[in-house]
Structure formats: C-alpha cells, structure tokens
Amino acid sequence: MASASTHVSFLPPVLTFLSAAVIGVPIFRLIGQSAVLGYLVAGVVIGPFGFSLIAEPETAASVAELGVVLLLFIVGLELEISRLISMRRDIFGLGATQLLLCTIVLAGAGALFGLTPAASLVIGVALALSATAVALQLLEERGDLGTPYGGRAFAVLLFQDISVVAILALMPLLASTGSSGNDAWLGQALQSTATVGGALLAVVLVGRYGLNPFFSLLAASGAREVMTAAALLVVLGTAMLMEHVGLSMPMGAFLAGVLLAESNFRHQLEADIEPFRGMLLGLFFMSVGMSIDGGLLKSAWPALLGATAAAILIKVGLVASLFRLFGSPWLDAVRGAAILAPAGEFAFVLLPAGAELGLIDQPSTRFAVALAALTMLVGPVAAKALDGYLSRHRPEAAEHAPDQIESTEARVLVVGFGRFGQILTQVLLAEGISVTVIDKDVEQIRSASRFGFRIYYGDGTRLDVLRAAGVGRAELLCICVDDPQAALKIVDIVHEEFTAVRTYVRAYDRMHAVELMNRDVDYQLRETVESAIAFGRATLEGLGIPAEAAAATAQDVRKRDVARLVLQQAGALPEESRYMGGSPEIKPEPLTEPKRPSRALSTETRDIIGLERREAATRTLQPQDTPSDA
Numbered sequence: 001m002a003s004a005s006t007h008v009s010f011l012p013p014v015l016t017f018l019s020a021a022v023i024g025v026p027i028f029r030l031i032g033q034s035a036v037l038g039y040l041v042a043g044v045v046i047g048p049f050g051f052s053l054i055a056e057p058e059t060a061a062s063v064a065e066l067g068v069v070l071l072l073f074i075v076g077l078e079l080e081i082s083r084l085i086s087m088r089r090d091i092f093g094l095g096a097t098q099l100l101l102c103t104i105v106l107a108g109a110g111a112l113f114g115l116t117p118a119a120s121l122v123i124g125v126a127l128a129l130s131a132t133a134v135a136l137q138l139l140e141e142r143g144d145l146g147t148p149y150g151g152r153a154f155a156v157l158l159f160q161d162i163s164v165v166a167i168l169a170l171m172p173l174l175a176s177t178g179s180s181g182n183d184a185w186l187g188q189a190l191q192s193t194a195t196v197g198g199a200l201l202a203v204v205l206v207g208r209y210g211l212n213p214f215f216s217l218l219a220a221s222g223a224r225e226v227m228t229a230a231a232l233l234v235v236l237g238t239a240m241l242m243e244h245v246g247l248s249m250p251m252g253a254f255l256a257g258v259l260l261a262e263s264n265f266r267h268q269l270e271a272d273i274e275p276f277r278g279m280l281l282g283l284f285f286m287s288v289g290m291s292i293d294g295g296l297l298k299s300a301w302p303a304l305l306g307a308t309a310a311a312i313l314i315k316v317g318l319v320a321s322l323f324r325l326f327g328s329p330w331l332d333a334v335r336g337a338a339i340l341a342p343a344g345e346f347a348f349v350l351l352p353a354g355a356e357l358g359l360i361d362q363p364s365t366r367f368a369v370a371l372a373a374l375t376m377l378v379g380p381v382a383a384k385a386l387d388g389y390l391s392r393h394r395p396e397a398a399e400h401a402p403d404q405i406e407s408t409e410a411r412v413l414v415v416g417f418g419r420f421g422q423i424l425t426q427v428l429l430a431e432g433i434s435v436t437v438i439d440k441d442v443e444q445i446r447s448a449s450r451f452g453f454r455i456y457y458g459d460g461t462r463l464d465v466l467r468a469a470g471v472g473r474a475e476l477l478c479i480c481v482d483d484p485q486a487a488l489k490i491v492d493i494v495h496e497e498f499t500a501v502r503t504y505v506r507a508y509d510r511m512h513a514v515e516l517m518n519r520d521v522d523y524q525l526r527e528t529v530e531s532a533i534a535f536g537r538a539t540l541e542g543l544g545i546p547a548e549a550a551a552a553t554a555q556d557v558r559k560r561d562v563a564r565l566v567l568q569q570a571g572a573l574p575e576e577s578r579y580m581g582g583s584p585e586i587k588p589e590p591l592t593e594p595k596r597p598s599r600a601l602s603t604e605t606r607d608i609i610g611l612e613r614r615e616a617a618t619r620t621l622q623p624q625d626t627p628s629d630a
Helices: 004-030 035-046 057-077 081-086 088-112 117-128 132-142 148-175 179-209 211-221 224-245 249-259 266-290 294-299 301-325 330-340 347-356 362-392 419-431 442-450 463-468 484-497 510-518 529-542 547-570 574-580 603-620
Strands: 412-415 435-439 454-457 476-479 502-507 523-526
Touching: 004 035, 004 266, 035 132, 035 266, 035 362, 057 132, 057 224, 057 249, 057 266, 081 088, 088 117, 088 148, 088 301, 117 148, 117 301, 117 347, 117 362, 132 148, 132 266, 132 330, 132 362, 148 249, 148 301, 148 330, 148 347, 179 211, 179 224, 179 249, 211 224, 211 442, 224 249, 224 266, 266 362, 266 454, 266 463, 294 301, 294 362, 301 330, 301 362, 330 362, 347 362, 412 419, 419 435, 435 442, 442 454, 463 484, 476 484, 484 502, 484 510, 502 510, 510 523, 510 547, 523 529, 529 547
Parallel strands: 412 435, 412 476, 435 454, 476 502, 502 523
Antiparallel strands: none
C-alpha cells in the first residue's frame, strides 16, 4: 500500500496541471484564440521560466507524448486505406518536396550565421518538420480536416512522420568519418529496414484478420470498460512495437487507427479514446511551453524573436508556393502553410540526438530548441490572425471551394438496427441515401453487413458516441431503438447539444408518442400504427368491401387517431388531464362511437367488465360529487 508521503508527492503536479488547463484554456478561448495557445502559455507560466511549479518538466513530457500518440490514432480512424492510396500524390509528392525544400533553405540560413554544414543540416531538418499535434488540433477546431487544404496539410504531416525514422538513421552516417564507419552504418541500416518491414507486416496481418473478431468477442460480453481497455491496449501496444523497431510511436498509433478505420467498432473506439487523448494532448502542449529556456530568452531575446519570425515566414512562403503548385487556390495555400509553420515535436528528438553525436554544439542546440518551442508558441497566433484576415478578404467565388476529397459523412444517422430500423433503412437504401447506423447488438451489426451502410458498434445513448458518429454533421437523426427511455434520453442529448439536427423517432406506444411530442421532436410514429391500419384495410377488402371504400375508411381512422393524439398531448381531453397530472397511462378509447354497449359472453368476462365500468364511473365523479361515506 502506498504511503501518505507518496500520495502527497504525486498529487501536487497533477493538481498543478489540471489547474493550469482549467484556468488558461477558457481564457484564451474567450478572447478568440486556439486552445493550443492556452495550453502552451499555461506551460510557460507553471514551468521553470514562470513560477517553477513543476520541478521536473522532462517527466511530464514523457507522459505527454501519449497525447500525440492517441491523436494520431484517432486521425487514422478517419482514413480508410483506399483514401490513403488516393492521397499518395500529396503524401509522397508534396510531402517530400516540402521537407526537402524547407530543409535546404533553413539549413542555408543557418550556414550564413556561421554554423557548420552538419549543424546547419540537422537544425534545418528539425525546423522544416511541422508540429503534427498543433496542426491537427487547429484543423479540428476549424472543422477543416476534410477540406482540400486540410487534406494536403495532413498528407505533408504524414510524410514527415514517415521520414523521421530515415532521418534518425542517416544522422550517424553524417557524424561518422572513414569507410569502415560507413560500412557499419550500411549493415545496421539494412538490418533496421528488415526489422521495420517485419513489424509492419505483423501489425497489418493482425489488424486485418484479428482485431474485428477480438472486439466482437469483447462486445458480446457487454462490459464497456473492457472495450476501453482493449482500445488502449491496441493503440499503445502498436505504438510501443513501432518505437521498438525504430519507427515513431505516433506513426505506430496512426497505423493502428488506419487498420481499424473500416471496423464496425470504429466510433465506439473513438469515443472511448477521446477523453484520454484530449487530456494528454493538453499535457503535451504544456510540456512544450515548459521547455522554453527562460535564461536564454532573457539574454538573447532579439535574436530568438527575429529567428522565430524568419523561420515562420520562410516556411509559410515556401509551403504556400508548393500548395499552389499542387493545385490549391492561393487562399487555401496560405492557410495550409500557416498551419504547418510551427516546428514539429520531433525537433525535441532530433536536436538532442544531434548534440549527442557531436553534430551540434551545446549553445547551438539550446538556441535551436528554444527557437522550435517559440515557433510552436507563436505559430497558432499567427495562423489565427492570418485566417481571420483571409476570411474577411475572401472573394465570393472562393467561399465554397469544391471538396476534392470524397465525403465520408452520411446524410442520415440511424440509431438502432432492429426490426423497425431495418425496414426504415430499406427505404433509404432504395433511394440511394447515405446512411450511418449505430447499434450495440453485435448480431445486428453482423446482419447489417450486407446493406452497404456505414454501420458501427456503439451505445447511441452516449454523447461521445453520437458525436464521434458525426451526428452534428448529419441532416437527420432517426432514433429506432426499442427502449422508450433510451429513445427519450437520445432526444434530450441531441436537442441539448445539436440543435440544428432534426429528430425522427420511433414511438413505442401512445404514451411514448405524447412524451416525444412534448419534447418537440420533428416527427414521431408509433411502430404499429401504419402496419395495423394496413392490416385493417386488407381485412375490410377480404370481407368484400371495395378497395376504394376500405382505403377511405383506413384514412379516416388515421386522421381521427392523429387528431386525438394531438388533443391528448395538449391535455385537452378529461382522461388525459389526469395523465398530464401524473396518471401512469393513457387508456385506449374508441375513435368511433360504438353502436351498442359491449357484451360479456362468460361469467368471468362479466365480472371483469363490471369491475372496469365501476372504476370508470368512480374516475368520472368530481370531488364534490363523491359520496361522503365513500
């Protein structure tokens, strides 16, 4: 059992981080800035340059890297392999050109200031890389990850993550001298390549053939917390494996996400991971803020601020030109370049590694690390300001640029794929409407695999699952679950969080329909009404009544039923006034006045009907009419 002193030493840093996030982020959001900037400034305040509330920032940084890992996993979940293949021109064309060109220009600038060729090259590469976490967070806040410029920015980030392993492998070659060193490096490189290839093949095979059965088995158990644990196990296990063979942990997590992108459990996994991702990513940004060298900033602030501005402007100019060359409009090119301007997380890996290999001296390393951190601090502000300026001066013709990436969003989100939902989706399927279906029954998911819909395992009564499934971007939500209380809960959540989404709901019975009407749903239908009326119409026809007359009678019953339901919802009928005041149910009443009273055909039936009539008579008595001796 942990001692009290252990708890005391553990809690203050946690409380410090939480307090900094709770105070800093809302302030920056209120003034219109990104949450990223709020985290970065909070890190500066609690770090060594501020109030020194955290004694060991390095420890926080090692834990915070998991935030980037989980972020890349969620991004991977949004990308099917087919979409990655369609992006190959941007990934290997634009991404490679950006990294090469920015490295050459930034390394040349370093050489002009007296750095050695090796130091210039390492610092140029470190600054040419972009901050994946910052860029994706900004794109997510804007909702632009699916836009053409957002897709190109992501392609560049993906190529940079892939290239890091090659850069780390080449740095020992750059530091080595003599042919023997080169031969040793070549053997190590070949061995490393074979190891990476084997690990990638193993991950792909397991992801392709093992993960879906694995999650199906866990889902059948009904233990939601086990699904969360399994999701973390897959993400962190793949990330650790990739790091062990030489790739980056974020790259491994991204690969795991891509392998699960077409899984039926995608939205549930995303909802389970999201809370961990958000907190750890915020911790990562704060750790970057804490890494800024306050002493160096005080002593060399003109040079640091000048270098920060120059690095951002150089990257914006170069990357915007490349975006334009690859087909983006100028406005989108500049927005994408601003997103990619801050130096990347891997700068904090490459620069210390270069110092250990003797490629960079310590003063230059300190300066470059501080420069990279400052670009991450200033970059979001510059991107926000530039985006605001471009929005005010955007031509009308560019207001709605054509989306070059195929949309994966569905027009209709259906919660519940039981007997009701299946028939509903048949109608949508016949019209070619894009549909996403959510159900927590594994068997229903399996039976839906032949419909061609996007269907995922998840609990539709959870806000995080609905959000992950894209309810905010759907035109219409159809709630087809067979649990009345669950349906009401979903309606309440959607009306509270997604006011623009229309709600069409399957009502279980008349009482449920009234409750739904009181919640102002856009449309509700009792599940048996239309089928029962159609059944009655067929019965009339079977008795020899002409089809037109049977149809007219059915339509008249339908109208009477709707009118009575509206009156019941308004509490305008005597028996319904008691219902609205708390009576447990609405009693069935005939829509047409009976021509004769009911007749009991047995003694037991007469007793039952007599009791019912006496109770009805008692209910209709007013309080002042009630006998005094009752």
